[in-house]
Each structure stands twice: as C-alpha cells, then as structure tokens.
Amino acid sequence: MSDRLKLAGFGVALVVVFAAALGIGKLAAPDSAPDEPTPAGLADSAGGYTLTPIEAPGTPDTSGTLRFRITGPDGAAVTRFATRHDEKLHLIVVRSDGTGYRHVHPVMDTAGLWSIDWSWAEPGSYRVFADFAPEGAEELVLSRAVEVAGAVALQPLPPPATVARVDGYEVTLTGDLSTAGSELRFAVRRDGVPVTDLEPYLGAYAHLVALRAADLAYLHVHPEGEVGRTPPGPEVAFHAEAPSAGDYRLYLDFKHGGRVHTAEFTASVVEQASGDGHGHDHGTDSGSDSGEHGHG
Structure with a gap:
C-alpha cells in the first residue's frame, strides 16, 4: 500500500502500514472530496477487491453475528488468502471517538463468508477494518462504517501522554x-x-x-x-x-x-522538515487505563 510508515527497530522491529435485531449496519462514506485520494484504509474497495456491506447487530447489548465477504475483480467471493501473522484476516474495530477498540479474527466458511460472534457495548458510529492479502495479490486494508443505534456519548480524545x-x-x-x-x-x-x-x-x-x-x-x-x-x-x-x-x-x-x-x-x-531531529513534546505522563476495551 502507498501509505506505509517506515519502521526499523530496537528490540522488536516493526513496519507500519500507514486505519435493533440482527441486520445490516448503516454505512457511512469517507469524508474525502471527490478529487482527493481516500485516506489509508477508509475505502471499501481497492485494487479490484471489495469489502461487502457488514451484517451485525444494530443495537448495543444484542448478541448476534458479524458477517461480511471480500469480493474479487470478478465479483465473486474470495476464498484464498495468504496467512499473515498467523491469520488469514485481521479485523480491527473502533468507534469514531477512538474508543471500543477490538482486534479479532473471524473465521471463513468454504463460500468465502467471514463471521464472528458479536455484540456492541455502546451505541455510535464504528469503523470496521479488514486487513488481509488475497493469494497472489498485494496486502489491502478495506473498511466500512457501521451505525449502532442509541444515544451516543462520545468521549474526548485523551491528551498526549507517555x-x-x-x-x-x-x-x-x-x-x-x-x-x-x-x-x-x-x-x-x-x-x-x-x-x-x-x-x-x-x-x-x-x-x-x-x-x-x-x-x-x-x-x-x-x-x-x-x-x-x-x-x-x-x-x-x-x-x-x-x-x-x-x-x-x-x-x-x-x-x-x-x-x-x-x-x-x-x-x-507536528509537521517537520526532513532531518529535523527535534521531537514534539508528548505532554504529561498521566496514564490512561484502556482495560475496558476488548481485543482478540
């Protein structure tokens, strides 16, 4: 992908790829203007591959299943994926205010339908990212937004902390x-x-x-x-x-x-010229407890 962070490392080196009842979630389009490129990970289609509309519970505290497919250039569901980091597909879910983060791994049936048991803890607009690589194709990150009904209490972004x-x-x-x-x-x-x-x-x-x-x-x-x-x-x-x-x-x-x-x-x-080695101050060292957010 084009928007990748370059990572090299001390310890572990990492490379950044810089993202009612059971029913179909309401989808939201990215905010980019028509003549602007879609920010990394916010498109539902790229390279001929598409993340289909996501089926999931429509209200909080409703047990159900989250389902979707990845379709290929021929319009058919993709059933062959490369294994990356021990999994065929990584699913990242987060609410619009950055809360409710989950990193999970659904399973795929023989027809290419991915599914995982699912419920939402809070109402709001969530973005669901699918991070995968079809066999023989480049790695992709596609996403869709899903609306979960209810009164939404968005949380402010915590201040920078170390x-x-x-x-x-x-x-x-x-x-x-x-x-x-x-x-x-x-x-x-x-x-x-x-x-x-x-x-x-x-x-x-x-x-x-x-x-x-x-x-x-x-x-x-x-x-x-x-x-x-x-x-x-x-x-x-x-x-x-x-x-x-x-x-x-x-x-x-x-x-x-x-x-x-x-x-x-x-x-x-902050924007910096290449070669400027001075970093931006992260602020206070106050911690933020993220133990309430699920992950897979």
Missing part, C-alpha cells in the same frame, strides 16, 4: 511520532518490574495499530524479526514516520500471562 496503564501493567512510550521520522520505544512493566518474558502473539512480541484521530485513517504495525531471536521485552522499539501532522491514537497489543493486553496512547504530530 504512560498508559492497563490490566496492572504500565507501558511507557519514549520518543515522539513525527512527519520527519523518529524512534519510538515502548517499555512494559508490571508492579514496577520490567517484563522480560513477553509471549508471542500473532508471530511477534507486539503489534501496533495507529489511527489518525480526525478521520480514523488506518496505520498498522507489522512486526519484523523472529520470535526466539528478538529479546522478549521489556522494550519494543521502532522508527516511525507519520504521513501528516495531527493527533493519532496508538493501540499496542502485547501478550503476557496468557492474555492479550492493549495499551493506548495519544500522540500529537
């Missing part, structure tokens, strides 16, 4: 995301003790999804290095280059104690 707390873990972010490129490091601690035995999750010790707050443009970290050769903590580091200035919400998934945890950060990016 520490996030989740499930008893403290994750510290060092470095500043910028448009000129910069090194970012995540250090994981539990009860003040560095975690040096991170467990493999989807073929790596950590994964990162970043969404631009203004439009939820999608940026996904793909790990490099090999489990067993790369140190399993306490630090995960990489060099990242943001495509534009603005606020970003970062979701770091890591596995420890047999469970996947998600640490969330807000990063504020």
Whole structure:
C-alpha cells in the first residue's frame, strides 16, 4: 500500500502500514472530496477487491453475528488468502471517538463468508477494518462504517501522554511520532518490574495499530524479526514516520500471562522538515487505563 510508515527497530522491529435485531449496519462514506485520494484504509474497495456491506447487530447489548465477504475483480467471493501473522484476516474495530477498540479474527466458511460472534457495548458510529492479502495479490486494508443505534456519548480524545496503564501493567512510550521520522520505544512493566518474558502473539512480541484521530485513517504495525531471536521485552522499539501532522491514537497489543493486553496512547504530530531531529513534546505522563476495551 502507498501509505506505509517506515519502521526499523530496537528490540522488536516493526513496519507500519500507514486505519435493533440482527441486520445490516448503516454505512457511512469517507469524508474525502471527490478529487482527493481516500485516506489509508477508509475505502471499501481497492485494487479490484471489495469489502461487502457488514451484517451485525444494530443495537448495543444484542448478541448476534458479524458477517461480511471480500469480493474479487470478478465479483465473486474470495476464498484464498495468504496467512499473515498467523491469520488469514485481521479485523480491527473502533468507534469514531477512538474508543471500543477490538482486534479479532473471524473465521471463513468454504463460500468465502467471514463471521464472528458479536455484540456492541455502546451505541455510535464504528469503523470496521479488514486487513488481509488475497493469494497472489498485494496486502489491502478495506473498511466500512457501521451505525449502532442509541444515544451516543462520545468521549474526548485523551491528551498526549507517555504512560498508559492497563490490566496492572504500565507501558511507557519514549520518543515522539513525527512527519520527519523518529524512534519510538515502548517499555512494559508490571508492579514496577520490567517484563522480560513477553509471549508471542500473532508471530511477534507486539503489534501496533495507529489511527489518525480526525478521520480514523488506518496505520498498522507489522512486526519484523523472529520470535526466539528478538529479546522478549521489556522494550519494543521502532522508527516511525507519520504521513501528516495531527493527533493519532496508538493501540499496542502485547501478550503476557496468557492474555492479550492493549495499551493506548495519544500522540500529537507536528509537521517537520526532513532531518529535523527535534521531537514534539508528548505532554504529561498521566496514564490512561484502556482495560475496558476488548481485543482478540
């Protein structure tokens, strides 16, 4: 894809690809003007492939199934996908205000229908990203917006912070995301003790999804290095280059104690000339507890 962050690393190196009853969710179109390119991950079609309308429960606290297909250039459902990071398809779901993040893995039947048991915790407009690579084709991220009925109480974007707390873990972010490129490091601690035995999750010790707050443009970290050769903590580091200035919400998934945890950060990016090594101040070190958000 064209909007990729360049990542190289210390510890684990990562490459960013910088995103009523059971019924059909209402779909929202991206906000780009007709003559502007659609931001990364916000199109429902690209390269001849299409994410079909998403079938899911229409109200909160309603158990059901989320379903969709990926169709190919011939209009038929695609049934052959490359395995990437231990899965054929990664599904990322988040509400328009950046809350309710989930990273899950639906299953596909022989006819190409993907499905997963599903319910929504809160009403609102959600964007559902499908991250996949058909066999013999380039990696793609397609998405659609789904409306969940009810009175919506949007949450303000948390201020930039260098520490996030989740499930008893403290994750510290060092470095500043910028448009000129910069090194970012995540250090994981539990009860003040560095975690040096991170467990493999989807073929790596950590994964990162970043969404631009203004439009939820999608940026996904793909790990490099090999489990067993790369140190399993306490630090995960990489060099990242943001495509534009603005606020970003970062979701770091890591596995420890047999469970996947998600640490969330807000990063504020300022426009910088290439070669300017000065980072933007992240602000206070106040943490944000993201333990209520699900993940797969």
